[in-house]
Amino acid sequence: MGKLEETIAGVGPLDSAAMAAAKARQDTLTKPLGALGRLEELSIKVAGITGQALPRAFEHPTVIVMAGDHGITADGVSLYPAEVTPQMVYNFLNGGAGINVLARHVGAKVVVVDVGVAAELAPHPGLVNRKVAPGTANFAVQPAMTPAQARQALEAGIEVAEGEIAAGADILATGDMGIGNTTPSSAIVAAITGEPVAGVTGRGTGLDDAQLHHKIAVIEAALRLHQPDADDAMDVLCKVGGLEIGGLAGVILAGAAHRVPIVVDGFISGAAALIAAGLCPAVKPYLIAAHLSVEHGHRAVMRHLGLVPLLDLNMRLGEGTGAALAISIVSASVKVLREMATFGEAGVSEAAETAADEADSRVK
Amino acid sequence: MGKLEETIAGVGPLDSAAMAAAKARQDTLTKPLGALGRLEELSIKVAGITGQALPRAFEHPTVIVMAGDHGITADGVSLYPAEVTPQMVYNFLNGGAGINVLARHVGAKVVVVDVGVAAELAPHPGLVNRKVAPGTANFAVQPAMTPAQARQALEAGIEVAEGEIAAGADILATGDMGIGNTTPSSAIVAAITGEPVAGVTGRGTGLDDAQLHHKIAVIEAALRLHQPDADDAMDVLCKVGGLEIGGLAGVILAGAAHRVPIVVDGFISGAAALIAAGLCPAVKPYLIAAHLSVEHGHRAVMRHLGLVPLLDLNMRLGEGTGAALAISIVSASVKVLREMATFGEAGVSEAAETAADEADSRVK
Numbered sequence: 018m019g020k021l022e023e024t025i026a027g028v029g030p031l032d033s034a035a036m037a038a039a040k041a042r043q044d045t046l047t048k049p050l051g052a053l054g055r056l057e058e059l060s061i062k063v064a065g066i067t068g069q070a071l072p073r074a075f076e077h078p079t080v081i082v083m084a085g086d087h088g089i090t091a092d093g094v095s096l097y098p099a100e101v102t103p104q105m106v107y108n109f110l111n112g113g114a115g116i117n118v119l120a121r122h123v124g125a126k127v128v129v130v131d132v133g134v135a136a137e138l139a140p141h142p143g144l145v146n147r148k149v150a151p152g153t154a155n156f157a158v159q160p161a162m163t164p165a166q167a168r169q170a171l172e173a174g175i176e177v178a179e180g181e182i183a184a185g186a187d188i189l190a191t192g193d194m195g196i197g198n199t200t201p202s203s204a205i206v207a208a209i210t211g212e213p214v215a216g217v218t219g220r221g222t223g224l225d226d227a228q229l230h231h232k233i234a235v236i237e238a239a240l241r242l243h244q245p246d247a248d249d250a251m252d253v254l255c256k257v258g259g260l261e262i263g264g265l266a267g268v269i270l271a272g273a274a275h276r277v278p279i280v281v282d283g284f285i286s287g288a289a290a291l292i293a294a295g296l297c298p299a300v301k302p303y304l305i306a307a308h309l310s311v312e313h314g315h316r317a318v319m320r321h322l323g324l325v326p327l328l329d330l331n332m333r334l335g336e337g338t339g340a341a342l343a344i345s346i347v348s349a350s351v352k353v354l355r356e357m358a359t360f361g362e363a364g365v366s367e368a369a370e371t372a373a374d375e376a377d378s379r380v381k
Numbered sequence: 382m383g384k385l386e387e388t389i390a391g392v393g394p395l396d397s398a399a400m401a402a403a404k405a406r407q408d409t410l411t412k413p414l415g416a417l418g419r420l421e422e423l424s425i426k427v428a429g430i431t432g433q434a435l436p437r438a439f440e441h442p443t444v445i446v447m448a449g450d451h452g453i454t455a456d457g458v459s460l461y462p463a464e465v466t467p468q469m470v471y472n473f474l475n476g477g478a479g480i481n482v483l484a485r486h487v488g489a490k491v492v493v494v495d496v497g498v499a500a501e502l503a504p505h506p507g508l509v510n511r512k513v514a515p516g517t518a519n520f521a522v523q524p525a526m527t528p529a530q531a532r533q534a535l536e537a538g539i540e541v542a543e544g545e546i547a548a549g550a551d552i553l554a555t556g557d558m559g560i561g562n563t564t565p566s567s568a569i570v571a572a573i574t575g576e577p578v579a580g581v582t583g584r585g586t587g588l589d590d591a592q593l594h595h596k597i598a599v600i601e602a603a604l605r606l607h608q609p610d611a612d613d614a615m616d617v618l619c620k621v622g623g624l625e626i627g628g629l630a631g632v633i634l635a636g637a638a639h640r641v642p643i644v645v646d647g648f649i650s651g652a653a654a655l656i657a658a659g660l661c662p663a664v665k666p667y668l669i670a671a672h673l674s675v676e677h678g679h680r681a682v683m684r685h686l687g688l689v690p691l692l693d694l695n696m697r698l699g700e701g702t703g704a705a706l707a708i709s710i711v712s713a714s715v716k717v718l719r720e721m722a723t724f725g726e727a728g729v730s731e732a733a734e735t736a737a738d739e740a741d742s743r744v745k
Contacts, residue, residue, distance in 0.1 A: 047472055048479055049460075049586035053702065054675065054695025096413070096732040104729040108411055113722025115412055121720075122713045222413035222732060311418065329693070330710070331418025338417065345709050346694070349486045356485075358477025365468040368460040368586060 020172045021267075025297040027274035031065030038070035039063075039354060046357040047365050055327065059305070059350035066278045066303055072351045077185040078125035078344045080337040081177060081268050082109060082116060082192035085133030085170075085261035086152030088161065089239075090197035094232045096222050099152070099196045103136040105336075106194060110141045115334050116192055119341035123348070125190065127337075130177050132170050133195075133260025147173035149260050153201070156239050160256045161201065162263075167251060170260045171296075174267020182275050189272045190307070190344055191265045192337020193285040197221075199312060202288035204236045204257035206314045208245040209291045210321045217314030219284075219333075250295025258292065265289035270296065273303035280347060282340040283310035283333065287318035294322060305347060308332060308339030384536045385631075389661040391638035395429030402434035403427075403718060410721040411729050419691065423669070423714035430642045430667055436715050441549040442489035442708045444701040445541060445632050446473060446480060446556035449497030449534075449625035450516030452525065453603075454561035458596045460586050463516070463560045467500040469700075470558060474505045479698050480556055483705035487712070489554065491701075494541050496534050497559075497624030511537035513624050517565070520603050524620045525565065526627075531615060534624045535660075538631020546639050553636045554644040554671070554708055555629045555653065556701020561585075563676060566652035568600045568621035570678045572609040573655045574685045581678030583648075583697075614659025622656065629653035634660065637667035644711060646704040647674035647697065651682035658686060669711060672696060672703030 018026070039061045044050060051057060063072045084106050090099050108114045109129045112121075120127045130145040131138055135152035138144060149169045153161035162170070178189060199221040206217040214236045220229055236257075243256040254263050266289045272279035273293075281290050281304050293300050301322055308328035309315060319326060327343045360367050382390070403425045408414060415421060427436045448470050454463050472478045473493045476485075484491045494509040495502055499516035502508060513533045517525035526534070542553060563585040570581040578600045584593055600621075607620040618627050630653040636643035637657075645654050645668050657664050665686055672692035673679060683690060691707045724731050 046479075047469070047477065048698050052586070052696065052698040053479060054697065056694060056696065098730055101730050104727065105411065108722055108727040108729060111722070111727065113411065113720075113727050115410075115417060115717060115721055118716050118720045119713055122709075122716055222416070327694070330420060330691070332416065332420065333418065334412050334416040342710065342713060345486075346706065349483055349706060352482050352486055353479060356477075356482045357479055358472055358475070363468065363472040363475065363477050365472060366462055366465050 020175055021168060024175050024270045024274045028297050028299040031302045032068040035068050035070045036061050036065040042354060045359040047360055047363050049368065053353055056350040056353050059347055060354040063278055063347065063351055067276055071355060074351055074355060075188045075348050078123060078188045079128060079181045079186035080116060080120050080125050080190040080192050080341055081128045081130060082194060082337055083130050083132050083174065083261035083264035084194040085259050086135035086195055087197035087201060087259055088153045088155030089157060089200050091155050092157050092235050094200045094235060095197045096224065097196050099135055102134050102194060102196045103138055106131065106134060106138060110143045114336060115338045116336035116341060119338050123341050123345045125341055125344055128177065128181060130264060132173055132264040145177055147177065149173065153259055156257050157235055160243065161258050162255050162260065164251065164255055167255045167263050170263030171267040174264035175271040178268040178271035182277055186277065188278045188280065188344060188347065189268060190280040190337050190340035191268055191282050191286040191289065192340060193261050193265060193335045195259055195261050198259050198261065198285050200232060200236060201257055201259040201262060202285045203314050204239060205253055205288040205291060206317055207236065208240060208253045208257060209247050209295060210317045211247060212317045217317050219312035219314060250292045254292050262289045262292065266292040269293040269300055273300040278305055278347065279303055280305045280307050280340040280343050282307050282337045283335055284312035284315045285335055287315055290322055291318060305343065307343035384539055385532060388539050388634045388638045392661050392663040395666045396432040399432050399434045400425050400429040406718060409723040411724055411727050413732065417717055420714040420717050423711055424718040427642055427711065427715055431640055435719060438715055438719060439552045439712050442487060442552045443492060443545045443550035444480060444484050444489050444554040444556050444705055445492045445494060446558060446701055447494050447496050447538065447625035447628035448558040449623050450499035450559055451561035451565060451623055452517050452519030453521060453564050455519050456521050456599050458564045458599060459561045460588065461560050463499055466498050466558060466560045467502055470495065470498060470502060474507045478700060479702045480700035480705060483702050487705050487709045489705055489708055492541065492545060494628060496537055496628040509541055511541065513537065517623055520621050521599055524607065525622050526619055526624065528615065528619055531619045531627050534627030535631040538628035539635040542632040542635035546641055552642045552644065552708060552711060553632060554701050554704035555632055555646050555650040556704060557625050557629060557649040557699050559623055559625045562623050562625065562649050564596060564600060565621055565623040565626060566649045567678050568603060569617055569652040569655060570681055571600065572604060572617045572621060573611050573659060574681045575611060576681045581681050583676035583678060614656045618656050626653045626656065630656040633657040633664055637664040642669055642711060643667055644669045644671050644704040644707050646671050646701045647699055648676035648679045649699055651679055654686060655682060671707035
């Protein structure tokens, strides 16, 4: 059994006893029942994921940003030249990108991984080199990657995540960098959800109408050419995927196998989550959807995974920027559960126990 | 001219030069144009509010929680007894309430103000005593407060906020505590927006159907009795308002007059914002709507003020809990503007300048 199969086999169900205990505690805290809404639900989910009835506050949030290039950019699907991928990797390493700012804001570490950048990157203490290939092949004409490359990308993600977890990471967030990567993401979403390509393909970094129609046509033609099997996530990843997308799917699998909550960023991370859930449906309950991306295909991803994003701030940057903001919300949810006083501790009267009786006596 | 009139006269327009400069800088940062969505817009709004083209990062976020009681609770509009208001004030002072946890999470100070609690509160270094009256009168039978009391409540809010601003507060958030206070809030919202009472009245801490119908009937009867003038916010506040709501309206006016961003919590704070905007329409651009409350009347507040909430987490606790979470988002927006590298600084290539030409050459 390889690393991939081992990891998939290691993903178990959420801990229902921990969830029941967390729910019971929420109901004793000094607030009307359910008044903190999704914060309460999140804290219960974290209890189930971690197996801790009273989850520890997160001390080492970690954003794993996977970078890769895409052969499909030769077909003019992005406004930016592919050279921007390595340029942005250096920007990450220098701390000047959006993800750096937002990760610092929430106290998260950023780990930058080269899974498939089409350039030789200068070594840097902050850069993890797990390059599988210098970009994918152009999937307009051939499969994006071989099965061996897909496995390497997935296992790179698993191993990087496991290394971070071993070093203390207690909540993981996914991020991506790869010029052109909304194109493979839309292809993956269309292939797996069965939605029409036009319904899941957006403007990426800012395509105009003609460019968008071209991008849709490129994806439709590729799906006709390759006929990826919706029920075989590995087949989809090989034929129309991306190396960083495979890497992120690996991060997700490893997080779930190690009972670490995974905050899934936007559209590209969502495509990776579809791949991970295709390989291992048991990962779904471990996922926390950070935000709703402007890329409208993201809605189909959320529907398919049964997730409701925490934030909707009209963002479409990727890099893990939405996930970084969401880490703060998840962290807040755990603190609510840990730190709020109970009615008993605070000496606060509870609501009328028999609301109906109370109403009867009052509404006369 | 009294404190109230002085403050209202001090509210000027946003600084459009600072906003233009902030927008220009956003467009040079290493991300596709507009890719950080509402974070970009927020940073520009903060520039306009503060008059700083590159706003300073917030160092002293301050949540002002105004507490007051409501004579209308005699009519059975809440599941909780009025004694919970002082109990919760002590919970705030002991750091055990939801707002304490979330304010600590975002590094904000909590200021607790007694504007109208119907109990003698023990002195505490963290408690600001600005009690106008021990609760409002029951507005089912008489006006909630006199015009003099309404002015006192507003000026208490102004003075507390000014004290905090003088002590360094650079972003203010509003919070409330007052058993029964969704009832005056719904009355205010109906009176000012003209929406039907049933359309802006919710279950508060958890009323059942019969209790909700009773609450609606109580508010409808009060509005028929008092006939508050929609165009006279002071009249509305006196007849069906709350002392903590008046206090919060004062906080909002003071924030705007001193060019400090004001993060407005949920439904009760929204009612206070309607009063503030009624007294001084120029405050509207200074408001940042934190979250969409479960109390469905909050949508009418947002429509009337032309605001779109940052968060929608199914919350309905009040206390400033939604505002505390939103402070972190506003703070992140300023850091993005301040800390992200520009394309030039990072040596990152920009998008094709003439997108249409580019498309012409590529889509062939």
